[in-house]
Amino acid sequence: MSGHSSYVPKTGIERWLDARLPIIRLAHDSAVSYPVPRNLNYLWTFGGILVFMLVAQIVTGIILAMHYTANSLMAFNAVEHIMRDVNYGWLLRYLHSNGASMFFVAVYVHIFRGLYYGSYKAPREVLWILGVVIFLLMMATAFMGYVLPWGQMSFWGATVITNLFSALPVIGETIVTFLWGGYSVDNPTLNRFFSLHYLLPFMIFGVVVLHIWALHVVGQNNPTGVEVKNVQKDTVPFTPYATVKDIFGMVVFMILFSWFVFYQPNFMGHADNYIPANPAATPAHIVPEWYFLPFYAILRAIPDKLGGVMAMGGAIVVLAFLPWIDTSKIKSMSYRPIARQLFWMFLLVCIGLGYLGAMPADEPYVTISRILTVLYFGFFVALFIVGLFERPKALPTSIADAVLASAHGGSAARVATATAAEPNVKG
Amino acid sequence: MSRTSFRLALTGLAAGLSLALFQPAAQAAEGGVKPPQLSWSFSGPFGKFDRAQLQRGFKVYKEVCASCHGASLVAFRNLSQPGGPEFTPGQVAALAATYQIKDGPNDQGEMFERPGRPADRFPSPFPNEQAARAAQGGAYPPDFSVLAKARTYERGFPTFIFDIFTQYQEQGPDYIHALMVGYEEPPAGVTLLPGQNYNKYMPGHLIAMPKPLSDGQIEYPKGPDGKAPVPETVDQYARDVAAFMVWMAEPHLEARKRMGLQVMAFLVIFAGLLYYTKKKVWSRMPDGSPAH
Numbered sequence: 224m225s226g227h228s229s230y231v232p233k234t235g236i237e238r239w240l241d242a243r244l245p246i247i248r249l250a251h252d253s254a255v256s257y258p259v260p261r262n263l264n265y266l267w268t269f270g271g272i273l274v275f276m277l278v279a280q281i282v283t284g285i286i287l288a289m290h291y292t293a294n295s296l297m298a299f300n301a302v303e304h305i306m307r308d309v310n311y312g313w314l315l316r317y318l319h320s321n322g323a324s325m326f327f328v329a330v331y332v333h334i335f336r337g338l339y340y341g342s343y344k345a346p347r348e349v350l351w352i353l354g355v356v357i358f359l360l361m362m363a364t365a366f367m368g369y370v371l372p373w374g375q376m377s378f379w380g381a382t383v384i385t386n387l388f389s390a391l392p393v394i395g396e397t398i399v400t401f402l403w404g405g406y407s408v409d410n411p412t413l414n415r416f417f418s419l420h421y422l423l424p425f426m427i428f429g430v431v432v433l434h435i436w437a438l439h440v441v442g443q444n445n446p447t448g449v450e451v452k453n454v455q456k457d458t459v460p461f462t463p464y465a466t467v468k469d470i471f472g473m474v475v476f477m478i479l480f481s482w483f484v485f486y487q488p489n490f491m492g493h494a495d496n497y498i499p500a501n502p503a504a505t506p507a508h509i510v511p512e513w514y515f516l517p518f519y520a521i522l523r524a525i526p527d528k529l530g531g532v533m534a535m536g537g538a539i540v541v542l543a544f545l546p547w548i549d550t551s552k553i554k555s556m557s558y559r560p561i562a563r564q565l566f567w568m569f570l571l572v573c574i575g576l577g578y579l580g581a582m583p584a585d586e587p588y589v590t591i592s593r594i595l596t597v598l599y600f601g602f603f604v605a606l607f608i609v610g611l612f613e614r615p616k617a618l619p620t621s622i623a624d625a626v627l628a629s630a631h632g633g634s635a636a637r638v639a640t641a642t643a644a645e646p647n648v649k650g
Numbered sequence: 651m652s653r654t655s656f657r658l659a660l661t662g663l664a665a666g667l668s669l670a671l672f673q674p675a676a677q678a679a680e681g682g683v684k685p686p687q688l689s690w691s692f693s694g695p696f697g698k699f700d701r702a703q704l705q706r707g708f709k710v711y712k713e714v715c716a717s718c719h720g721a722s723l724v725a726f727r728n729l730s731q732p733g734g735p736e737f738t739p740g741q742v743a744a745l746a747a748t749y750q751i752k753d754g755p756n757d758q759g760e761m762f763e764r765p766g767r768p769a770d771r772f773p774s775p776f777p778n779e780q781a782a783r784a785a786q787g788g789a790y791p792p793d794f795s796v797l798a799k800a801r802t803y804e805r806g807f808p809t810f811i812f813d814i815f816t817q818y819q820e821q822g823p824d825y826i827h828a829l830m831v832g833y834e835e836p837p838a839g840v841t842l843l844p845g846q847n848y849n850k851y852m853p854g855h856l857i858a859m860p861k862p863l864s865d866g867q868i869e870y871p872k873g874p875d876g877k878a879p880v881p882e883t884v885d886q887y888a889r890d891v892a893a894f895m896v897w898m899a900e901p902h903l904e905a906r907k908r909m910g911l912q913v914m915a916f917l918v919i920f921a922g923l924l925y926y927t928k929k930k931v932w933s934r935m936p937d938g939s940p941a942h
Contacts, residue, residue, distance in 0.1 A: 261935075261941070300723065303723050303795070303796065306902075307723065307728075307901055307902075313902045313905075313906060314906070314909070317906075455937075459935065459936060460936060463931050464931060464932060467924065467927055467928045467931050468928050468932070470924060471921065471924040471925055471927075471928050474917055474920055474921045474924055475921050477917055478914065478917045478918065478921065481910065481913050481914060481917060482814075482914075484910070485906055485907060485909060485910025485911075485913060485914070486695055486817050486907065486910055487813075487814065487817060487819055488906070489799060489819065490813070490814065490819060494799060494800050494801060494802035494821070494822070495800065497796045497797075497799040497800035497899070498792075498800045507853075578807065626941075626942065627942070630942035
């Protein structure tokens with residue numbers, strides 16, 4: 224949707240700058256005049272929320288790094304120094320640790336929104352794949368950040384996860400030694416994790432720029448999945464329409480964020496991480512942070528180590544191939560009666576796997592994990608097959624028509640959940 | 651409710667039920683009993699520490715626990731800071747001076763001992779972990795600095811979800827209190843080895859620490875009527891020391907909750923204003939025609 228620029232420099236300085244570096248034009252075209260489908264629901268505010276979270280994490284992280292010491296003998300007490308003696312250190316630290324969780328809350332909503340409305344389909348494949356890359360970078364960053372307080376879960380989480388690479392044939396052991404900087408998780412591991420934890424967010428930032436660039440080339444998807452046909456009728460300019468809506472969404476999200484930061488700052492964490500790392504004492508249950516639990520459950524569901532690692536990696540990588548796995552031409556699952564049910568089942572499977580990832584590796588959890596792992600991958604197979612024969616419901620002719628229909632037809636066709644209420648409506 | 655969403659709800663319910671049913675198995679494996687949930691002055695969004703309770707808790711810590719358990723991250727000066735026991739700076743200076751702190755080296759290169767100052771941290775009872783274990787028959791008494799946040803018990807599904815709304819997060823002090831009052835004679839069939847004690851709430855029930863508190867052991871400050879305002883019982887000692895340990899682990903808890911209230915009030919009002927701004931903006935298309 225990168226059409227003709229509507230920017231008109233008003234002052235002499237702006238004209239001078241525009242002829243040399245059209246940076247104001249770029250900002251105007253991306254954040255002011257950029258056309259946004261007028262029927263976006265609040266799930267579309269999570270992109271903006273994620274940008275906010277990334278910036279918040281970088282800002283709090285940079286300040287925390289000024290007070291932190293990446294040394295295995297000092298790291299635990301350095302974090303407690305921040306919590307006790309640094310002015311508002313407790314606030315920075317809790318914003319940063321809960322910020323990571325909130326970042327994942329937002330990214331999961333964002334991913335499932337993309338999944339439901341088919342935002343990965345042509346012409347948005349590259350946009351989607353860049354998103355998967357960001358997700359992978361986020362996971363690496365979060366994992367290494369969790370190691371920095373050098374508590375028991377930091378240490379043992381790092382041990383378990385880095386050890387996974389040893390399952391790879393031939394090069395596995397070398398990779399693990401390289402990650403550790405030695406022959407066990409120790410001070411060199413902490414040092415390189417700190418270094419990379421500081422680096423990766425800026426790599427995320429770079430890929431986010433590409434992600435937004437790709438978005439601005441192809442334009443946003445929308446709840447109907449029908450592409451913009453008439454910019455005048457189907458879209459509104461980003462400012463003020465999307466700006467005010469995104470800021471409202473962000474502030475509501477900040478309420479949730481603040482609830483945890485100020486009232487439940489350790490709810491998402493694990494008590495064992497307030498015990499200093501001790502290589503001689505293994506915790507009863509080694510549990511990763513909640514946002515890794517579904518993948519951890521898949522890892523443990525496979526009895527073979529290499530198989531488990533492949534399944535866990537595959538569970539993420541398969542997302543990148545979604546544009547070609549899904550055979551249906553219809554984007555929005557609101558118009559796909561079978562795929563929609565698959566989607567909700569997939570969501571439940573993911574939540575179930577998350578729960579199982581937190582449970583000990585005993586029966587009946589192992590068997591249920593295996594069933595759910597099969598269902599997880601089965602979703603992608605089913606999506607491939609269903610697209611070949613599914614009869615979609617009639618699509619609205621345009622975004623503007625969909626908006627008018629919902630305004631006049633009451634709540635019947637307002638959003639996706641509502642369309643499910645009358646399965647037999649044929650437009 | 652439509653057929654689809656009904657089916658979904660059923661599936662969700664079934665999943666939830668099955669998860670709930672499996673829960674007891676996990677707990678049994680832990681070998682612990684859930685500690686009773688007490689009411690704490692510092693719980694909830696308006697929570698504040700009870701100064702008198704923190705001062706009593708400090709007395710319990712100092713007279714009983716401190717002989718084995720350190721609090722190496724807590725400084726004497728913290729005791730007079732706002733949001734804590736709030737002893738006067740004079741009391742803290744006098745208290746610190748009763749401790750001998752190792753300092754140095756001096757001009758002759760010698761280490762020396764001097765009376766403590768408010769800026770000093772609590773001296774630990776043992777020079778290192780090995781010394782502690784040697785003195786305690788192999789067991790290591792953990793440092794108290796963050797212990798109230800390092801102890802918990804499994805809440806289980808779906809309780810842990812309700813905890814988000816009730817703000818229940820006092821697993822640490824509940825467990826610590828329960829541990830203090832949980833010493834029992836071992837049930838028939840359980841034989842204790844030397845150095846082992848039986849505790850109802852300890853995971854696995856076997857604990858190296860002997861029962862540390864008994865009724866009347868610590869004398870609490872008397873009120874104007876010559877009687878202590880709270881009972882001098884193990885239960886009360888345990889509550890007081892657990893509260894003190896929460897403060898040690900989270901010395902800025904009051905400031906955090908106070909700021910939380912201000913932030914929440916601001917955000918809710920700001921969100922309300924933004925909502926109506928958004929509605930107004932979205933009521934018309936850019937050309938002025940109605941949006942719907």
